[in-house]
Every structure is written in C-alpha cells, then in structure tokens.
Amino acid sequence: xxxxxxxxxxxxxxxxxxxxxxxxxxxxxxxxxxxxxxxxxxxxxxxxxxxxxxxxxxxxxxxxxxxxxxxxxxxxxxxxxxxxxxxxxxxxxxxxxxxxxxxxxxxxxxxxxxxxxxxxxxxxxxxxxxxxxxxx
Amino acid sequence: xxxxxxxxxxxxxxxxxxxxxxxxxxxxxxxxxxxxxxxxxxxxxxxxxxxxxxxxxxxxxxxxxxxxxxxxxxxxxxxxxxxxxxxxxxxxxxxxxxxxxxxxxxxxxxxxxxxxxxxxxxxxxxxxxxxxxxxx
DNA sequence: GTTAATGCAAAAACTTTGCAAACCT
DNA sequence: AGGTTTGCAAAGTTTTTGCATTAAC
Numbered sequence: 001x002x003x004x005x006x007x008x009x010x011x012x013x014x015x016x017x018x019x020x021x022x023x024x025x026x027x028x029x030x031x032x033x034x035x036x037x038x039x040x041x042x043x044x045x046x047x048x049x050x051x052x053x054x055x056x057x058x059x060x061x062x063x064x065x066x067x068x069x070x071x072x073x074x075x076x077x078x079x080x081x082x083x084x085x086x087x088x089x090x091x092x093x094x095x096x097x098x099x100x101x102x103x104x105x106x107x108x109x110x111x112x113x114x115x116x117x118x119x120x121x122x123x124x125x126x127x128x129x130x131x132x133x134x135x136x
Numbered sequence: 137x138x139x140x141x142x143x144x145x146x147x148x149x150x151x152x153x154x155x156x157x158x159x160x161x162x163x164x165x166x167x168x169x170x171x172x173x174x175x176x177x178x179x180x181x182x183x184x185x186x187x188x189x190x191x192x193x194x195x196x197x198x199x200x201x202x203x204x205x206x207x208x209x210x211x212x213x214x215x216x217x218x219x220x221x222x223x224x225x226x227x228x229x230x231x232x233x234x235x236x237x238x239x240x241x242x243x244x245x246x247x248x249x250x251x252x253x254x255x256x257x258x259x260x261x262x263x264x265x266x267x268x269x270x271x272x
Numbered sequence: 273g274t275t276a277a278t279g280c281a282a283a284a285a286c287t288t289t290g291c292a293a294a295c296c297t
Numbered sequence: 298a299g300g301t302t303t304g305c306a307a308a309g310t311t312t313t314t315g316c317a318t319t320a321a322c
Contacts, residue, residue, distance in 0.1 A: 013296050013301060033286085048304050053287065069205030088253050099251060107243040107262075115235060116267025117224050126243075127204075127259040131252025149276060149321050169312085184279050189312065191277095210311075 006062050017047045021055040025065050026079040030096065036077065068125055084122040090130035097130065142198050153183045157191040161201050161213050166232065168210040204259050220258040226266035233266065 003022060004014040017040075024039040025031050031039065037052045047055075056077055059065040067075045068087065085098040101108075101121040111117045139158060140150040153176075160175040161167050167175065173188045192213055195201040203211045204223065221234040237244075237257040247253045 015302065051303060088251065097251065103246055104243055107240055110239055111262065115224065115233065116270065117264055118270055119262050119264040124262055126255045128253055128255040134252065134254055151277065187278055
C-alpha cells in the first residue's frame, strides 16, 4: 500500500517530510526521533524535529510504524511493514537481536488461553544477556 | 538482608531517604520516580526529587530494585525482593497484570537453547489487549 | 573529624504547542 | 482557493549535574 493512498484515505496529505521520515525508520530498522532526524538531514534538507515527532505520531496512527521503549529515555520506532519480530536486548553490550515471532508462539497461546490476553508480538522486547556477553 | 548491611558492604551509608525510597517502591509495587516521591511526601517530610533519582539508581546498582519501561516515558521501578513476575500491559485500558514466570518458561528455554540468550524474566513486559478490552 | 549524601538551583535532554507562512490537492 | 502541514520559537516535562550544607559513621 502506498503511503499516499494511506494518507489520503484519512484526509491527510503526502509531503516530502512524511515520506522521508518513513524512509528513515524503514532504512534504520530502529530509530529514535533524533536518529530519524539525523538520517533525513544527511540526505536531504533538514526536517524540523517537531515535524519528526508529529509525523511519527501520525504514521503510528496509520499503523505504518510502531514504537517501543527499548532504551533509557527515547522511544524507538520501527516500520510496521517490516516482518514482525521480537527484540532481544543485551543489558551488557546493548546489542539488539531480532528473532521471529514463531519463537514466542507458545507463550502467546498460553497468555491467550489462560489470561485472555492477546499479545502484540511486534511490540515484545526481552531483556537479558546475549551469548557473547554471557561467556565472560 | 538488611538494607544497611547491603549499603555498608560497598561503603555507602544508610539514610532515612534511602529507606523511604525503598519502602515506597516495595509498597507501591510499581512506581515511577514521581510516584515514589509522592508516596514519601505523604508519610514523611519530602525528599528532593533529585535524591529520588539518585537513590533509585543506587538501589538498582545494589540489585534491590529493577526498572522497566512500561509506559510512555517514565521508567517504572519495582522491588527486586518481590517475587519475579512478568508484566502484561493492556494498550486499551492500561491495566497492568502480573503473571508468574512459569508462564514464560518455555520461551526462556527456547531463547537460551537457540540463541544463547539468557532472558531476564523480571524485566519482561508483554504489550497487548486484555480480556476485558478484547470483547468490545 | 572525615567522607558521603542531601537539597537547591541551574542546566540538559526530550517533547509539545501556538501561530504565521508555505505547500498540497 | 482552501484547508493541511511546516518551521520556528517558546513553553512544558522529565532527568541530570555542581556545589555548599548537612548528616552518617
């Protein structure tokens, strides 16, 4: 689905800024508002930081991006078009690994059956220690 | 283990403020720095918000509290002494449910076996829609 | 008496808001 | 043309830092 169609379906307009912000998030994989802003600045004229915030909020409303609070402070956005994935974050080295949702399918089933809770897998983040750091 | 012993083992001192902050987190179950500050203010003389921040950081270093990024922005702390639990957060009504770690044991095993990733269950948060909100 | 910890105030980081000018359709 | 979106600047939040004073040991 084109960005323009999605926007116009709700009376919004396609602007270069909106396309750029979506491109930034898609290309970066994970991006804070600041990082997205920097990405845009590198390859086009700068987009104001407040526009970045407004655009990310809009894109999230449209379901094109999602956000999670991965690190300390800033929220991290990623494109919803990307295949859903679970984040593994190493607390020692900070590395972010992605694993397929099938990994957590049993958990999702369990929560649904026993708690009536429908988990949003695309938003799931597991903190811990990665293989590399666990050796030391 | 007493708070005082734990502190002194590392050359730190026990102060009323530190005891109060730990009490706040323990009693509240989940608390943002601001909420902990309010709790203290209600039953004792006020503790400066910067002291709250410094104390939470210290208590976390000592392993007495842990934090997660549950909501938008503010980190949420909980006592490490409390039994470990997984947080289920409903994106519709905001309700926080706690479930025992056994629920996610299969997932934890899987991540360890296939990715060498040792998950920190006490820090695990699952976003989704709770039973109540899912009906509508 | 030493050294660590607190409170205060100022700064830093992050996010939101109002409004005139510019742009999309 | 008409309504939406942007950039700018200012204000709001949340968190951190420096330093003199106070308190723990």
